Amino acid sequence: MTDPSFQLLMQQLCQVTGPQLLVADENLRGAPLHLLLTDTMTLITNRYDIYNQAQSSGLSCHFNDFDFSSFGDNSFSQVLYRVSKEKPVTHHVINNSRRLLTNNGTLVLSGAKTDGIKTYTDKAARYFGTRATPEKHGSVYRGVIHHQSSTEQPLDDQDYQQLKPCISLTSPSNDQLLYSKPGLFGWNKVDQGSAFLAEHLSDFFGRFRNTPRHILDLGCGYGYLSVAARQCVEATITATDNNAAAIAACSKNFSLAGIDGEVIAGDCAENISKKFDAVICNPPFHQGFTTDNQLTQRFVTSCHQHLKTGGMALFVVNRFVPLESCAEPLFQVSKLGEKKGFKLVLLEKH
Structure with a gap:
């Protein structure tokens, strides 16, 4: 069964034009990635099975430990992310999204209340210099955060990239x-x-x-x-x-x-x-x-x-x-x- 949080991300695809980035971890295992196939979609994942699935679907994809350094500043109009189980991972993705997004680009977060989606939406909004309230859709939520000019300090990701x-x-x-x-x-x-x-x-x-x-x-x-x-x-x-x-x-x-x-x-x-x-x-x-x-x-x-x-x-x-x-x-x-x-x-x- 497809994660309902992924379905919320899918619904957001047509809301913007320009390049989009989907950040995929184990929560998206088995998701119908072929539905994302567009010239403007890029996927990054830390899971080799999802990477293989994305390649088979013809998606532009990257397999690494969420290393966003190959993407330039302001590269994407929208970043889509079903929040992870671990707080440092989610903070790391939110921190990098601010650099990756164009001005007024959108970060779309989804997840259940027990995933901390309300807290993550609030933290991301403050970091992006704006306000946002997650919308409830059945048992899951979607938060849409618009990138504004901000000097807020990054969220604590426990120095995620370092061993x-x-x-x-x-x-x-x-x-x-x-x-x-x-x-x-x-x-x-x-x-x-x-x-x-x-x-x-x-x-x-x-x-x-x-x-x-x-x-x-x-x-x-x-x-x-x-x-x-x-x-x-x-x-x-x-x-x-x-x-x-x-x-x-x-x-x-x-x-x-x-x-x-x-x-x-x-x-x-x-x-x-x-x-x-x-x-x-x-x-x-x-x-x-x-x-x-x-x-x-x-x-x-x-x-x-x-x-x-x-x-x-x-x-x-x-x-x-x-x-x-x-x-x-x-x-x-x-x-x-x-x-x-x-x-x-x-x-x-x-």
């Missing part, structure tokens, strides 16, 4: 500070599921007859599991993620940890043809976020496609995720344990 050393990874032989940034789920902490999986990495690698030499970190985030795996075994590690911020942070941590491998932007590793001895994975299924069996099946299928015969994968997921039933047609499945709402699942490919 920050903020996560400690301790091992018997080494203490390492990992880099991360806003724009990633749980960006400034160690995810409890990942910590649970990392505790069992040595035992996991010990199950192999021969030490695995090629490892895939599927949905790598900022690279916590890759770095933890490298502390256990000498191996070449390939890490992949759908999120541009994850690719930037993981690449930095690979470099600092001296990991032999590569970090690749991709949608569930669909652009990686190589097969691996082992897969480690904490997929993006979190309590409070939409989780469907189709997404679970995609990760399981990708794991099967990328494992060598005789290879094994170690997954950590929330207890409510039906990973075992999705995996049983393809793998020998064993649940190794549970902790704090997470379960550890071993998949063996025969």
Whole structure:
């Protein structure tokens, strides 16, 4: 189902002439982007799946961590944005929109009340030197802010574009500070599921007859599991993620940890043809976020496609995720344990 907030943005398209920019994050996954196809529309996204979809639709599109530096001042008559889950991301987009818009150009924000749309509309209006009140349309709101001359200071985006050393990874032989940034789920902490999986990495690698030499970190985030795996075994590690911020942070941590491998932007590793001895994975299924069996099946299928015969994968997921039933047609499945709402699942490919 199309996000109703996206539908509000669509309704605004014909209200202006001139170049327009759509800022798209995970909220627009599956949106009918082909309806945006015009000579005046440009899309920027931090999601590789949305980038692929936009390219297939013939849209002019950019994949990066919302780096607007390639666009000149006053480049757009309108910027359209369904607000993000994280405040620093939304503030970053609003801050850049003022530079990008022509005088009296419009920033169109949409979202639900629980997304903070009323507050964001008010903040953006003050930053743009004007006033605006979001209009309610069913369960969602749309705020239209006109760009005026303003000297207001930018909103606090926590220095969004900068990677920050903020996560400690301790091992018997080494203490390492990992880099991360806003724009990633749980960006400034160690995810409890990942910590649970990392505790069992040595035992996991010990199950192999021969030490695995090629490892895939599927949905790598900022690279916590890759770095933890490298502390256990000498191996070449390939890490992949759908999120541009994850690719930037993981690449930095690979470099600092001296990991032999590569970090690749991709949608569930669909652009990686190589097969691996082992897969480690904490997929993006979190309590409070939409989780469907189709997404679970995609990760399981990708794991099967990328494992060598005789290879094994170690997954950590929330207890409510039906990973075992999705995996049983393809793998020998064993649940190794549970902790704090997470379960550890071993998949063996025969």
